[in-house]
Amino acid sequence: MFTTLRNIGQYFLLLRRVFSIPERKTIFFKQLILEIEKIGLNSLGIVIIISLFMGAVVTIQATLNLINPLLPNYLIGLATRDSLILEFSPTMIALILAGKVGSNVASEIGSMRVTEQIDALEIMGVNSANFLILPKIIAAMFFFPVLVIISMGIGMFGGWLGSISVDVTTADFLEGLKYEFIPFYVTYALTKTIVFAFIITTVSSYYGYFTKGGALEVGVSSTKAVVYSSIVVLIFNFILTKLLLA
Amino acid sequence: MITVENINKHFAENQVLTDVSFVFESGKTNLIIGESGSGKTTLLKIMIGLFESDSGVVKYNERNFTEMNFKQKKNLRKEIGMLFQGGALFDYMSVEENIIFPLTMFAEKSEEENLERVNFCLNRVNLENTNHLLPSELSGGMKKRVAIARAIALNPKYLLCDEPNSGLDPKTAILIDNLIQEITQEYNITTIVNSHDMNSVMEIGDKIAFIHQGKIWWKGSKEELMTSDNQELNDFVFASKLFKRLRKKF
Numbered sequence A: 001m002f003t004t005l006r007n008i009g010q011y012f013l014l015l016r017r018v019f020s021i022p023e024r025k026t027i028f029f030k031q032l033i034l035e036i037e038k039i040g041l042n043s044l045g046i047v048i049i050i051s052l053f054m055g056a057v058v059t060i061q062a063t064l065n066l067i068n069p070l071l072p073n074y075l076i077g078l079a080t081r082d083s084l085i086l087e088f089s090p091t092m093i094a095l096i097l098a099g100k101v102g103s104n105v106a107s108e109i110g111s112m113r114v115t116e117q118i119d120a121l122e123i124m125g126v127n128s129a130n131f132l133i134l135p136k137i138i139a140a141m142f143f144f145p146v147l148v149i150i151s152m153g154i155g156m157f158g159g160w161l162g163s164i165s166v167d168v169t170t171a172d173f174l175e176g177l178k179y180e181f182i183p184f185y186v187t188y189a190l191t192k193t194i195v196f197a198f199i200i201t202t203v204s205s206y207y208g209y210f211t212k213g214g215a216l217e218v219g220v221s222s223t224k225a226v227v228y229s230s231i232v233v234l235i236f237n238f239i240l241t242k243l244l245l246a
Numbered sequence B: 001m002i003t004v005e006n007i008n009k010h011f012a013e014n015q016v017l018t019d020v021s022f023v024f025e026s027g028k029t030n031l032i033i034g035e036s037g038s039g040k041t042t043l044l045k046i047m048i049g050l051f052e053s054d055s056g057v058v059k060y061n062e063r064n065f066t067e068m069n070f071k072q073k074k075n076l077r078k079e080i081g082m083l084f085q086g087g088a089l090f091d092y093m094s095v096e097e098n099i100i101f102p103l104t105m106f107a108e109k110s111e112e113e114n115l116e117r118v119n120f121c122l123n124r125v126n127l128e129n130t131n132h133l134l135p136s137e138l139s140g141g142m143k144k145r146v147a148i149a150r151a152i153a154l155n156p157k158y159l160l161c162d163e164p165n166s167g168l169d170p171k172t173a174i175l176i177d178n179l180i181q182e183i184t185q186e187y188n189i190t191t192i193v194n195s196h197d198m199n200s201v202m203e204i205g206d207k208i209a210f211i212h213q214g215k216i217w218w219k220g221s222k223e224e225l226m227t228s229d230n231q232e233l234n235d236f237v238f239a240s241k242l243f244k245r246l247r248k249k250f
Protein backbone atom coordinates (compact mmCIF):
# COMPACT_ATOMS: atom_id res chain seq x y z
CA MET A 1 0.00 0.00 0.00
CA PHE A 2 2.73 2.40 1.01
CA THR A 3 4.77 1.64 -2.10
CA THR A 4 1.69 2.10 -4.29
CA LEU A 5 1.13 5.55 -2.87
CA ARG A 6 4.79 6.40 -3.27
CA ASN A 7 4.75 5.18 -6.86
CA ILE A 8 1.74 7.32 -7.63
CA GLY A 9 3.35 10.35 -6.01
CA GLN A 10 6.57 9.80 -7.90
CA TYR A 11 4.60 9.34 -11.11
CA PHE A 12 2.99 12.76 -10.74
CA LEU A 13 6.28 14.39 -9.82
CA LEU A 14 7.73 12.94 -13.01
CA LEU A 15 4.78 14.27 -15.01
CA ARG A 16 5.43 17.72 -13.64
CA ARG A 17 8.94 17.58 -15.06
CA VAL A 18 7.68 16.19 -18.35
CA PHE A 19 5.25 19.02 -18.97
CA SER A 20 7.43 22.01 -19.50
CA ILE A 21 8.22 23.94 -22.63
CA PRO A 22 10.99 22.20 -24.60
CA GLU A 23 14.07 24.34 -24.77
CA ARG A 24 15.05 23.68 -28.33
CA LYS A 25 12.00 23.52 -30.57
CA THR A 26 13.86 22.06 -33.53
CA ILE A 27 15.29 19.20 -31.46
CA PHE A 28 11.85 18.59 -29.99
CA PHE A 29 10.20 18.31 -33.39
CA LYS A 30 12.92 15.98 -34.61
CA GLN A 31 12.24 13.73 -31.62
CA LEU A 32 8.51 13.95 -32.22
CA ILE A 33 8.83 12.76 -35.83
CA LEU A 34 11.04 9.88 -34.67
CA GLU A 35 8.49 8.87 -32.06
CA ILE A 36 5.55 9.04 -34.45
CA GLU A 37 7.43 6.62 -36.62
CA LYS A 38 8.44 4.33 -33.74
CA ILE A 39 5.21 4.39 -31.76
CA GLY A 40 2.68 4.96 -34.50
CA LEU A 41 3.70 3.80 -37.94
CA ASN A 42 5.49 0.72 -36.69
CA SER A 43 2.31 -0.44 -34.96
CA LEU A 44 0.26 -0.24 -38.14
CA GLY A 45 0.94 -3.82 -39.22
CA ILE A 46 -0.14 -5.46 -36.00
CA VAL A 47 -3.24 -3.23 -35.76
CA ILE A 48 -4.33 -4.22 -39.27
CA ILE A 49 -3.89 -7.95 -38.70
CA ILE A 50 -5.64 -7.95 -35.35
CA SER A 51 -8.55 -5.82 -36.54
CA LEU A 52 -9.14 -7.96 -39.59
CA PHE A 53 -9.49 -11.17 -37.58
CA MET A 54 -11.28 -9.49 -34.72
CA GLY A 55 -13.93 -8.13 -37.11
CA ALA A 56 -14.44 -11.51 -38.74
CA VAL A 57 -14.82 -13.27 -35.41
CA VAL A 58 -17.23 -10.70 -34.03
CA THR A 59 -19.44 -11.08 -37.08
CA ILE A 60 -19.46 -14.87 -36.95
CA GLN A 61 -20.36 -14.83 -33.27
CA ALA A 62 -23.06 -12.23 -33.82
CA THR A 63 -24.49 -14.39 -36.57
CA LEU A 64 -24.62 -17.41 -34.31
CA ASN A 65 -26.54 -15.45 -31.71
CA LEU A 66 -28.77 -13.36 -33.91
CA ILE A 67 -29.72 -15.54 -36.84
CA ASN A 68 -33.38 -16.04 -36.30
CA PRO A 69 -36.41 -15.82 -38.64
CA LEU A 70 -37.94 -13.18 -36.38
CA LEU A 71 -34.93 -10.80 -36.44
CA PRO A 72 -33.87 -8.83 -39.50
CA ASN A 73 -30.49 -9.93 -40.87
CA TYR A 74 -29.07 -6.41 -40.91
CA LEU A 75 -28.75 -6.68 -37.12
CA ILE A 76 -25.58 -8.66 -37.68
CA GLY A 77 -23.88 -5.77 -39.46
CA LEU A 78 -25.19 -3.42 -36.81
CA ALA A 79 -23.91 -5.56 -33.95
CA THR A 80 -20.51 -5.85 -35.60
CA ARG A 81 -20.27 -2.13 -36.16
CA ASP A 82 -21.25 -1.09 -32.67
CA SER A 83 -19.15 -3.61 -30.83
CA LEU A 84 -16.12 -2.66 -32.91
CA ILE A 85 -16.58 1.07 -32.45
CA LEU A 86 -17.58 0.99 -28.82
CA GLU A 87 -15.26 -1.57 -27.38
CA PHE A 88 -13.17 -3.82 -29.55
CA SER A 89 -11.23 -1.25 -31.53
CA PRO A 90 -10.42 1.25 -28.78
CA THR A 91 -9.87 -1.12 -25.86
CA MET A 92 -8.46 -4.17 -27.58
CA ILE A 93 -6.06 -2.07 -29.65
CA ALA A 94 -5.09 -0.13 -26.52
CA LEU A 95 -4.24 -3.38 -24.74
CA ILE A 96 -2.21 -4.61 -27.69
CA LEU A 97 -0.40 -1.28 -27.84
CA ALA A 98 0.16 -1.40 -24.09
CA GLY A 99 2.12 -4.56 -24.81
CA LYS A 100 3.98 -3.37 -27.85
CA VAL A 101 4.54 0.32 -27.18
CA GLY A 102 4.65 -0.03 -23.41
CA SER A 103 7.47 -2.56 -23.38
CA ASN A 104 9.29 -0.66 -26.08
CA VAL A 105 9.11 2.66 -24.25
CA ALA A 106 10.05 1.21 -20.87
CA SER A 107 13.01 -0.76 -22.17
CA GLU A 108 14.30 2.13 -24.24
CA ILE A 109 14.16 4.62 -21.37
CA GLY A 110 15.27 1.98 -18.88
CA SER A 111 18.37 1.10 -20.81
CA MET A 112 19.18 4.78 -21.21
CA ARG A 113 18.92 5.04 -17.44
CA VAL A 114 21.19 2.12 -16.61
CA THR A 115 23.81 3.11 -19.18
CA GLU A 116 23.91 6.63 -17.69
CA GLN A 117 22.62 8.27 -20.86
CA ILE A 118 19.96 10.02 -18.80
CA ASP A 119 22.64 11.32 -16.43
CA ALA A 120 24.59 12.52 -19.45
CA LEU A 121 21.54 14.44 -20.65
CA GLU A 122 21.00 15.96 -17.23
CA ILE A 123 24.54 17.25 -16.89
CA MET A 124 24.27 18.77 -20.34
CA GLY A 125 21.49 20.79 -18.76
CA VAL A 126 18.73 18.94 -20.60
CA ASN A 127 15.50 18.20 -18.76
CA SER A 128 15.68 14.50 -19.59
CA ALA A 129 12.09 13.74 -18.59
CA ASN A 130 10.79 16.43 -20.89
CA PHE A 131 13.20 15.58 -23.69
CA LEU A 132 12.56 11.83 -23.70
CA ILE A 133 8.96 11.46 -22.57
CA LEU A 134 6.98 14.41 -23.91
CA PRO A 135 7.50 13.51 -27.60
CA LYS A 136 6.32 9.98 -26.86
CA ILE A 137 3.15 11.18 -25.13
CA ILE A 138 2.29 13.60 -27.89
CA ALA A 139 3.09 11.12 -30.65
CA ALA A 140 0.86 8.50 -29.05
CA MET A 141 -2.02 10.86 -28.28
CA PHE A 142 -1.92 12.04 -31.85
CA PHE A 143 -1.41 8.71 -33.57
CA PHE A 144 -3.35 6.16 -31.49
CA PRO A 145 -6.70 7.67 -32.59
CA VAL A 146 -5.56 7.30 -36.19
CA LEU A 147 -4.73 3.66 -35.50
CA VAL A 148 -8.11 3.11 -33.88
CA ILE A 149 -10.00 4.62 -36.80
CA ILE A 150 -8.00 2.41 -39.15
CA SER A 151 -8.81 -0.52 -36.89
CA MET A 152 -12.54 0.25 -37.07
CA GLY A 153 -12.42 0.34 -40.85
CA ILE A 154 -10.38 -2.83 -41.20
CA GLY A 155 -12.50 -4.52 -38.53
CA MET A 156 -15.66 -3.87 -40.52
CA PHE A 157 -13.96 -5.15 -43.63
CA GLY A 158 -12.98 -8.29 -41.71
CA GLY A 159 -16.58 -8.48 -40.53
CA TRP A 160 -17.79 -8.46 -44.11
CA LEU A 161 -15.38 -11.29 -44.93
CA GLY A 162 -16.73 -13.16 -41.91
CA SER A 163 -20.32 -12.53 -42.99
CA ILE A 164 -19.63 -14.12 -46.36
CA SER A 165 -18.35 -17.23 -44.64
CA VAL A 166 -21.62 -17.62 -42.72
CA ASP A 167 -23.97 -16.84 -45.61
CA VAL A 168 -25.18 -13.39 -44.64
CA THR A 169 -25.72 -11.37 -47.80
CA THR A 170 -23.48 -8.41 -48.45
CA ALA A 171 -26.50 -6.20 -48.86
CA ASP A 172 -27.82 -7.13 -45.40
CA PHE A 173 -24.45 -6.67 -43.82
CA LEU A 174 -23.92 -3.25 -45.40
CA GLU A 175 -27.38 -2.16 -44.42
CA GLY A 176 -26.55 -3.05 -40.84
CA LEU A 177 -23.30 -1.09 -40.97
CA LYS A 178 -25.24 2.00 -42.03
CA TYR A 179 -28.29 1.51 -39.84
CA GLU A 180 -28.89 4.32 -37.30
CA PHE A 181 -25.29 5.31 -37.05
CA ILE A 182 -24.58 7.31 -33.88
CA PRO A 183 -21.58 9.64 -34.38
CA PHE A 184 -21.17 10.11 -30.65
CA TYR A 185 -20.00 6.51 -30.38
CA VAL A 186 -16.94 7.44 -32.42
CA THR A 187 -16.32 10.51 -30.29
CA TYR A 188 -16.54 8.30 -27.23
CA ALA A 189 -14.14 5.75 -28.70
CA LEU A 190 -11.59 8.39 -29.68
CA THR A 191 -11.83 10.10 -26.30
CA LYS A 192 -11.06 6.79 -24.65
CA THR A 193 -8.19 6.21 -27.04
CA ILE A 194 -6.56 9.53 -26.30
CA VAL A 195 -6.76 8.84 -22.57
CA PHE A 196 -5.35 5.34 -23.10
CA ALA A 197 -2.50 6.74 -25.17
CA PHE A 198 -1.61 9.06 -22.32
CA ILE A 199 -1.79 6.24 -19.77
CA ILE A 200 0.29 3.79 -21.77
CA THR A 201 3.12 6.20 -22.59
CA THR A 202 3.31 7.84 -19.17
CA VAL A 203 3.05 4.66 -17.10
CA SER A 204 5.66 2.90 -19.24
CA SER A 205 7.95 5.91 -19.23
CA TYR A 206 7.64 6.02 -15.47
CA TYR A 207 8.78 2.42 -15.06
CA GLY A 208 11.60 2.95 -17.55
CA TYR A 209 12.75 6.22 -16.07
CA PHE A 210 13.11 4.89 -12.54
CA THR A 211 14.88 1.67 -13.48
CA LYS A 212 17.79 0.90 -11.16
CA GLY A 213 20.54 -1.60 -11.79
CA GLY A 214 21.35 -3.30 -15.07
CA ALA A 215 20.00 -5.19 -18.05
CA LEU A 216 18.02 -7.56 -15.85
CA GLU A 217 16.12 -4.72 -14.21
CA VAL A 218 15.35 -3.22 -17.60
CA GLY A 219 13.48 -6.43 -18.38
CA VAL A 220 11.63 -6.24 -15.08
CA SER A 221 10.66 -2.62 -15.72
CA SER A 222 9.35 -3.40 -19.13
CA THR A 223 7.19 -6.24 -17.80
CA LYS A 224 5.84 -3.98 -15.06
CA ALA A 225 5.15 -1.28 -17.64
CA VAL A 226 2.97 -3.64 -19.68
CA VAL A 227 1.12 -5.07 -16.68
CA TYR A 228 0.39 -1.77 -14.97
CA SER A 229 -0.48 0.19 -18.06
CA SER A 230 -2.93 -2.57 -19.05
CA ILE A 231 -4.54 -2.51 -15.62
CA VAL A 232 -4.83 1.27 -15.58
CA VAL A 233 -6.24 1.23 -19.10
CA LEU A 234 -8.96 -1.22 -18.03
CA ILE A 235 -9.81 0.82 -14.95
CA PHE A 236 -10.13 3.98 -17.01
CA ASN A 237 -12.15 2.12 -19.62
CA PHE A 238 -14.69 1.42 -16.90
CA ILE A 239 -14.63 4.99 -15.55
CA LEU A 240 -14.93 6.63 -18.96
CA THR A 241 -17.71 4.33 -20.08
CA LYS A 242 -19.63 5.12 -16.94
CA LEU A 243 -19.09 8.85 -17.43
CA LEU A 244 -19.71 9.09 -21.15
CA LEU A 245 -22.31 6.43 -21.91
CA ALA A 246 -24.20 5.49 -18.78
CA MET B 1 40.27 24.60 -9.71
CA ILE B 2 37.63 22.52 -7.99
CA THR B 3 37.50 22.30 -4.22
CA VAL B 4 35.57 19.77 -2.19
CA GLU B 5 35.23 20.37 1.54
CA ASN B 6 34.07 17.87 4.16
CA ILE B 7 31.93 15.79 1.85
CA ASN B 8 29.88 13.05 3.55
CA LYS B 9 27.70 10.59 1.75
CA HIS B 10 25.87 7.42 2.67
CA PHE B 11 23.51 5.03 0.89
CA ALA B 12 21.16 3.37 3.36
CA GLU B 13 23.47 1.67 5.89
CA ASN B 14 26.52 2.14 3.72
CA GLN B 15 28.73 5.12 4.68
CA VAL B 16 30.55 5.69 1.38
CA LEU B 17 32.38 8.97 1.89
CA THR B 18 33.53 10.45 5.19
CA ASP B 19 34.77 14.03 5.48
CA VAL B 20 36.39 14.14 2.07
CA SER B 21 38.29 17.35 1.32
CA PHE B 22 40.57 17.95 -1.62
CA VAL B 23 41.72 20.65 -4.03
CA PHE B 24 41.77 19.67 -7.70
CA GLU B 25 44.13 22.04 -9.48
CA SER B 26 43.75 23.55 -12.92
CA GLY B 27 46.13 22.62 -15.72
CA LYS B 28 46.79 19.37 -13.95
CA THR B 29 45.48 15.86 -14.23
CA ASN B 30 44.11 15.14 -10.78
CA LEU B 31 43.67 11.47 -10.05
CA ILE B 32 41.27 9.81 -7.66
CA ILE B 33 42.39 6.27 -7.01
CA GLY B 34 40.97 3.55 -4.82
CA GLU B 35 39.57 0.06 -4.88
CA SER B 36 36.44 -0.85 -6.71
CA GLY B 37 33.51 0.30 -4.61
CA SER B 38 35.52 2.82 -2.61
CA GLY B 39 33.33 5.71 -3.74
CA LYS B 40 35.21 7.31 -6.65
CA THR B 41 32.20 7.49 -8.93
CA THR B 42 30.05 8.66 -6.05
CA LEU B 43 32.44 11.56 -5.37
CA LEU B 44 32.47 12.55 -9.02
CA LYS B 45 28.69 12.45 -9.21
CA ILE B 46 28.42 14.59 -6.10
CA MET B 47 30.76 17.10 -7.68
CA ILE B 48 28.57 17.43 -10.73
CA GLY B 49 25.31 17.29 -8.80
CA LEU B 50 23.95 13.92 -9.90
CA PHE B 51 24.06 12.79 -6.29
CA GLU B 52 23.40 15.01 -3.34
CA SER B 53 25.90 14.81 -0.50
CA ASP B 54 24.73 14.57 3.09
CA SER B 55 26.96 17.49 3.96
CA GLY B 56 29.93 19.36 2.55
CA VAL B 57 30.65 21.90 -0.14
CA VAL B 58 31.77 21.74 -3.76
CA LYS B 59 33.31 24.87 -5.26
CA TYR B 60 34.25 25.64 -8.82
CA ASN B 61 36.86 28.42 -8.66
CA GLU B 62 35.29 29.85 -5.51
CA ARG B 63 31.76 29.51 -6.91
CA ASN B 64 29.80 27.50 -4.40
CA PHE B 65 28.11 24.80 -6.48
CA THR B 66 26.31 23.21 -3.55
CA GLU B 67 24.33 26.36 -2.81
CA MET B 68 23.37 27.10 -6.39
CA ASN B 69 19.80 26.82 -7.59
CA PHE B 70 18.86 24.63 -10.51
CA LYS B 71 19.38 27.30 -13.12
CA GLN B 72 22.77 28.38 -11.82
CA LYS B 73 23.91 24.77 -11.71
CA LYS B 74 22.77 24.33 -15.25
CA ASN B 75 24.75 27.35 -16.38
CA LEU B 76 27.86 26.13 -14.62
CA ARG B 77 27.51 22.69 -16.15
CA LYS B 78 28.09 24.22 -19.57
CA GLU B 79 31.67 24.62 -18.42
CA ILE B 80 31.98 20.99 -17.39
CA GLY B 81 32.67 18.01 -19.63
CA MET B 82 31.99 14.62 -18.16
CA LEU B 83 33.11 11.24 -19.34
CA PHE B 84 30.99 8.48 -17.82
CA GLN B 85 32.36 5.12 -16.78
CA GLY B 86 30.41 3.38 -19.54
CA GLY B 87 30.73 6.16 -22.12
CA ALA B 88 27.00 6.93 -22.01
CA LEU B 89 26.82 7.70 -25.71
CA PHE B 90 23.26 8.19 -26.95
CA ASP B 91 22.85 4.88 -28.70
CA TYR B 92 20.27 5.90 -31.26
CA MET B 93 22.42 8.79 -32.46
CA SER B 94 25.41 8.61 -34.77
CA VAL B 95 28.86 9.70 -33.62
CA GLU B 96 28.36 13.09 -35.22
CA GLU B 97 24.91 13.58 -33.69
CA ASN B 98 26.27 12.61 -30.29
CA ILE B 99 28.96 15.27 -30.39
CA ILE B 100 26.83 17.95 -31.99
CA PHE B 101 24.09 17.44 -29.39
CA PRO B 102 25.57 19.57 -26.58
CA LEU B 103 26.53 22.16 -29.19
CA THR B 104 22.98 22.60 -30.48
CA MET B 105 21.68 22.46 -26.93
CA PHE B 106 23.92 25.23 -25.63
CA ALA B 107 25.91 27.09 -28.21
CA GLU B 108 24.24 29.67 -30.39
CA LYS B 109 26.19 28.78 -33.50
CA SER B 110 25.33 27.88 -37.05
CA GLU B 111 25.07 24.30 -38.24
CA GLU B 112 28.33 24.64 -40.23
CA GLU B 113 30.28 25.98 -37.30
CA ASN B 114 28.97 23.16 -35.13
CA LEU B 115 29.95 20.57 -37.73
CA GLU B 116 33.37 22.10 -37.95
CA ARG B 117 33.70 21.78 -34.21
CA VAL B 118 32.59 18.14 -34.35
CA ASN B 119 35.24 17.35 -36.90
CA PHE B 120 37.85 19.20 -34.89
CA CYS B 121 37.00 17.19 -31.77
CA LEU B 122 36.95 13.90 -33.68
CA ASN B 123 40.29 14.78 -35.17
CA ARG B 124 41.59 15.53 -31.69
CA VAL B 125 40.79 11.97 -30.57
CA ASN B 126 42.07 10.44 -33.82
CA LEU B 127 38.69 9.35 -35.11
CA GLU B 128 38.29 11.05 -38.46
CA ASN B 129 35.61 9.75 -40.81
CA THR B 130 33.56 7.95 -38.22
CA ASN B 131 30.86 10.64 -38.26
CA HIS B 132 28.04 8.46 -39.42
CA LEU B 133 28.69 5.30 -37.44
CA LEU B 134 26.37 4.34 -34.61
CA PRO B 135 27.82 3.62 -31.14
CA SER B 136 26.95 -0.06 -31.61
CA GLU B 137 29.34 -0.11 -34.56
CA LEU B 138 32.31 1.13 -32.52
CA SER B 139 34.87 -0.76 -30.48
CA GLY B 140 35.16 -0.10 -26.75
CA GLY B 141 38.14 2.20 -27.19
CA MET B 142 36.48 4.12 -29.98
CA LYS B 143 33.40 4.64 -27.82
CA LYS B 144 35.55 6.07 -25.05
CA ARG B 145 37.21 8.41 -27.51
CA VAL B 146 33.89 9.58 -28.94
CA ALA B 147 32.75 10.20 -25.37
CA ILE B 148 35.87 12.30 -24.80
CA ALA B 149 35.18 14.20 -28.01
CA ARG B 150 31.64 14.90 -26.80
CA ALA B 151 32.93 15.96 -23.38
CA ILE B 152 35.33 18.50 -24.88
CA ALA B 153 32.95 19.75 -27.59
CA LEU B 154 31.91 22.81 -25.61
CA ASN B 155 35.49 23.72 -24.63
CA PRO B 156 34.99 22.85 -20.98
CA LYS B 157 36.96 24.46 -18.18
CA TYR B 158 36.53 21.33 -16.13
CA LEU B 159 36.79 17.77 -17.33
CA LEU B 160 35.62 14.89 -15.16
CA CYS B 161 36.54 11.42 -16.37
CA ASP B 162 35.24 8.26 -14.72
CA GLU B 163 37.68 5.47 -15.54
CA PRO B 164 38.44 6.62 -19.06
CA ASN B 165 40.52 3.56 -19.86
CA SER B 166 38.98 0.66 -17.99
CA GLY B 167 38.53 -2.38 -20.17
CA LEU B 168 40.98 -1.24 -22.81
CA ASP B 169 44.24 -2.79 -23.92
CA PRO B 170 47.35 -1.16 -22.39
CA LYS B 171 48.32 0.63 -25.57
CA THR B 172 44.92 2.20 -26.18
CA ALA B 173 44.65 2.96 -22.47
CA ILE B 174 47.88 4.96 -22.53
CA LEU B 175 46.74 6.69 -25.71
CA ILE B 176 43.61 7.89 -23.98
CA ASP B 177 45.51 8.89 -20.85
CA ASN B 178 47.91 10.94 -22.91
CA LEU B 179 45.08 12.49 -24.83
CA ILE B 180 43.42 13.61 -21.62
CA GLN B 181 46.67 14.98 -20.28
CA GLU B 182 47.43 16.87 -23.50
CA ILE B 183 44.00 18.46 -23.57
CA THR B 184 44.36 19.40 -19.93
CA GLN B 185 47.67 21.16 -20.43
CA GLU B 186 46.76 22.68 -23.78
CA TYR B 187 43.63 24.42 -22.51
CA ASN B 188 44.58 24.68 -18.85
CA ILE B 189 41.55 22.64 -17.80
CA THR B 190 40.93 21.27 -14.34
CA THR B 191 40.83 17.57 -15.04
CA ILE B 192 39.82 14.85 -12.62
CA VAL B 193 40.35 11.23 -13.55
CA ASN B 194 38.99 8.27 -11.60
CA SER B 195 41.16 5.26 -11.98
CA HIS B 196 42.31 2.02 -10.51
CA ASP B 197 44.76 1.45 -13.29
CA MET B 198 48.34 1.79 -12.10
CA ASN B 199 49.69 2.48 -15.55
CA SER B 200 47.61 5.66 -15.73
CA VAL B 201 48.69 6.67 -12.28
CA MET B 202 52.33 6.53 -13.27
CA GLU B 203 51.68 8.08 -16.65
CA ILE B 204 49.52 11.09 -15.87
CA GLY B 205 49.13 11.45 -12.10
CA ASP B 206 50.05 15.08 -11.43
CA LYS B 207 48.14 15.12 -8.20
CA ILE B 208 46.69 12.02 -6.60
CA ALA B 209 44.05 11.36 -3.97
CA PHE B 210 43.80 7.82 -2.62
CA ILE B 211 40.38 6.97 -1.23
CA HIS B 212 40.27 4.19 1.32
CA GLN B 213 37.46 3.32 3.70
CA GLY B 214 35.61 6.40 2.51
CA LYS B 215 38.39 8.80 3.49
CA ILE B 216 41.18 10.56 1.65
CA TRP B 217 43.80 8.19 3.01
CA TRP B 218 46.76 9.70 1.21
CA LYS B 219 47.50 12.52 -1.22
CA GLY B 220 50.52 13.52 -3.26
CA SER B 221 52.24 13.36 -6.63
CA LYS B 222 53.23 10.23 -8.53
CA GLU B 223 56.83 10.72 -7.45
CA GLU B 224 55.81 10.87 -3.81
CA LEU B 225 53.67 7.81 -4.32
CA MET B 226 56.71 5.76 -5.32
CA THR B 227 58.43 6.48 -2.05
CA SER B 228 55.49 6.63 0.31
CA ASP B 229 55.47 4.27 3.24
CA ASN B 230 51.70 4.34 3.70
CA GLN B 231 50.81 0.68 4.14
CA GLU B 232 47.29 0.70 2.63
CA LEU B 233 48.45 2.79 -0.31
CA ASN B 234 51.29 0.41 -1.02
CA ASP B 235 49.02 -2.60 -0.74
CA PHE B 236 46.72 -1.02 -3.28
CA VAL B 237 49.22 0.45 -5.73
CA PHE B 238 51.78 -2.32 -5.64
CA ALA B 239 49.30 -5.14 -5.56
CA SER B 240 50.93 -7.17 -8.31
CA LYS B 241 54.27 -8.92 -7.97
CA LEU B 242 55.56 -7.03 -10.97
CA PHE B 243 54.87 -3.68 -9.36
CA LYS B 244 56.40 -4.87 -6.09
CA ARG B 245 59.62 -5.78 -7.90
CA LEU B 246 59.62 -2.53 -9.85
CA ARG B 247 59.24 -0.61 -6.66
CA LYS B 248 62.24 -2.27 -5.05
CA LYS B 249 64.36 -1.22 -8.01
CA PHE B 250 63.08 2.34 -7.68
Ligand SMILES: Nc1ncnc2c1ncn2[C@@H]1O[C@H](COP(=O)(O)OP(=O)(O)OP(=O)(O)O)[C@@H](O)[C@H]1O
Pocket: B011, B014, B016, B034, B035, B036, B037, B038, B039, B040, B041, B042, B043, B085, B196
Ligand atom coordinates in the same frame (compact mmCIF):
# COMPACT_ATOMS: atom_id res chain seq x y z
N1 LIG C 1 22.88 4.69 -6.53
C1 LIG C 1 23.37 3.98 -5.51
N2 LIG C 1 22.56 3.48 -4.56
C2 LIG C 1 23.04 2.78 -3.51
N3 LIG C 1 24.34 2.51 -3.32
C3 LIG C 1 25.21 2.98 -4.22
C4 LIG C 1 24.78 3.73 -5.36
N4 LIG C 1 25.87 4.06 -6.09
C5 LIG C 1 26.92 3.54 -5.44
N5 LIG C 1 26.54 2.90 -4.33
C6 LIG C 1 27.44 2.23 -3.35
O1 LIG C 1 28.46 3.14 -3.04
C7 LIG C 1 29.71 2.49 -2.96
C8 LIG C 1 30.70 3.20 -3.86
O2 LIG C 1 30.34 3.05 -5.20
P1 LIG C 1 31.10 3.76 -6.38
O3 LIG C 1 30.35 3.48 -7.63
O4 LIG C 1 31.29 5.19 -6.03
O5 LIG C 1 32.50 3.01 -6.39
P2 LIG C 1 33.75 3.20 -7.35
O6 LIG C 1 34.88 3.60 -6.49
O7 LIG C 1 33.40 4.10 -8.47
O8 LIG C 1 33.98 1.72 -7.87
P3 LIG C 1 34.48 1.22 -9.31
O9 LIG C 1 35.94 1.40 -9.33
O10 LIG C 1 34.11 -0.24 -9.31
O11 LIG C 1 33.76 2.00 -10.34
C9 LIG C 1 29.47 1.05 -3.32
O12 LIG C 1 29.45 0.31 -2.12
C10 LIG C 1 28.11 1.03 -3.95
O13 LIG C 1 27.44 -0.14 -3.62
Ligand SMILES: [Mg+2]
Pocket: B040, B041, B042, B085, B162
Ligand atom coordinates in the same frame (compact mmCIF):
# COMPACT_ATOMS: atom_id res chain seq x y z
MG1 LIG D 1 33.16 3.86 -10.48
